[in-house]
Amino acid sequence: MSIKARWLTGPARQRTRFGETPTFREGLYALGSHSHAWMVPNGSWGETNTGLVVCGKQTVLIDTCWDVRTTQAMLDGAADLLRDAPIEHVINSHADGDHWWGNQLLAGRHIIASDACIAQMNELKPNSLRALSAASRGLELVPGLGPFSRYMRGMFAPYDFADVRLTYPNDSFSGTHTLEVNGVTLELIELGPAHTEGDCAVFVPDERVVYAADVLFVGATPLAWAGPIANVVAGLERLLALKADIFVPGHGAIAGRADVQQTLDYWDFIQNALYAEKQRGRSPLEAAQAVAASDAFKRQPFAGWDSPERIVTNAFTLYRDWGVALRNLPEPLGRLNILRRQADLARAMPGACPACMHGAMKAASQQA
Numbered sequence: 001m002s003i004k005a006r007w008l009t010g011p012a013r014q015r016t017r018f019g020e021t022p023t024f025r026e027g028l029y030a031l032g033s034h035s036h037a038w039m040v041p042n043g044s045w046g047e048t049n050t051g052l053v054v055c056g057k058q059t060v061l062i063d064t065c066w067d068v069r070t071t072q073a074m075l076d077g078a079a080d081l082l083r084d085a086p087i088e089h090v091i092n093s094h095a096d097g098d099h100w101w102g103n104q105l106l107a108g109r110h111i112i113a114s115d116a117c118i119a120q121m122n123e124l125k126p127n128s129l130r131a132l133s134a135a136s137r138g139l140e141l142v143p144g145l146g147p148f149s150r151y152m153r154g155m156f157a158p159y160d161f162a163d164v165r166l167t168y169p170n171d172s173f174s175g176t177h178t179l180e181v182n183g184v185t186l187e188l189i190e191l192g193p194a195h196t197e198g199d200c201a202v203f204v205p206d207e208r209v210v211y212a213a214d215v216l217f218v219g220a221t222p223l224a225w226a227g228p229i230a231n232v233v234a235g236l237e238r239l240l241a242l243k244a245d246i247f248v249p250g251h252g253a254i255a256g257r258a259d260v261q262q263t264l265d266y267w268d269f270i271q272n273a274l275y276a277e278k279q280r281g282r283s284p285l286e287a288a289q290a291v292a293a294s295d296a297f298k299r300q301p302f303a304g305w306d307s308p309e310r311i312v313t314n315a316f317t318l319y320r321d322w323g324v325a326l327r328n329l330p331e332p333l334g335r336l337n338i339l340r341r342q343a344d345l346a347r348a349m350p351g352a353c354p355a356c357m358h359g360a361m362k363a364a365s366q367q368a
Helices: 068-077 114-118 127-140 146-156 229-241 255-281 286-292 308-321 333-347
Strands: 006-009 027-030 035-039 050-055 058-063 087-091 112-115 171-173 175-179 184-190 200-204 209-219 244-251
Touching: 006 114, 035 244, 050 184, 050 200, 058 175, 087 255, 112 114, 112 184, 127 146, 146 333, 171 200, 209 255, 209 333, 229 255, 229 308, 244 255, 255 286, 286 308, 286 333, 308 333
Parallel strands: 058 087, 087 112, 112 171, 209 244
Antiparallel strands: 006 027, 027 035, 035 050, 050 058, 175 184, 184 200, 200 209
């Protein structure tokens, strides 16, 4: 079945924020009579998709962006849509900053997220990323930390966290929640812990549209910070069980059911491949390196996805799932320590995207 999505408006960029050739067109898409999405190519770090569901004279926004500037650009791009139906409700799908740090531009609206999402929202703050971004140049001079320095500088280059003022949800739910706005039904479905501790998808049953957030990546390698991976798989299977035809991932292109299945195929492959490496006595990093370098991995369609080095994070999550005691720092330092190891693998994959984080070190585009 072809995906019925119609591009409405958007910037005419020749490059993504990371200097890559776009694999799909940036901007506002109509997915039905009231379901829309603002799509950002190519779905790499912070290239976050958002949903806009027009309900009569009000709009429900699903997620904001990583900083004020990118959130405002999305709102400006959708201005014609929002002129007669301003945003009155915001749903934050999970606690990663690139899905809620732009909330301040919607302060005073009804903002809802899962209880588990809200509990995790203070784990990492904008000041921490600002400090890390500033320190990353100095890390270039520290033996062994050059790849990590370049990796993090590449990740943060398109964004500015200086003006972010954290604006938290003022409503919450657990499990499932139905939001009815002027006769339009949105079903909020908690799927975490999976990608994070409190993931939520939004289903618009009348239009068979799912806003899947970061349980689903398309054309970009998925990752699970929290796990267990079994919950990620169960979440994807739950989405496939819905009567839906269109899936808006947190990152990457508008998807159909086959794309969801391909993400399931990724998780199936790496679980089996990494477990085999674990049985050989390899550490999570060694296992990830071995799998990424294997001919079996290179033959898979997902070997060409953005950010293949994320297999490192997924390996650490799987080893925890398998009961392996791992020495790591407390959060958020633990996540940074894993990203440091991930950066080493990225350096060994200079042909991967985005090039600015994979050894080629092209200057990242500042376009947003």
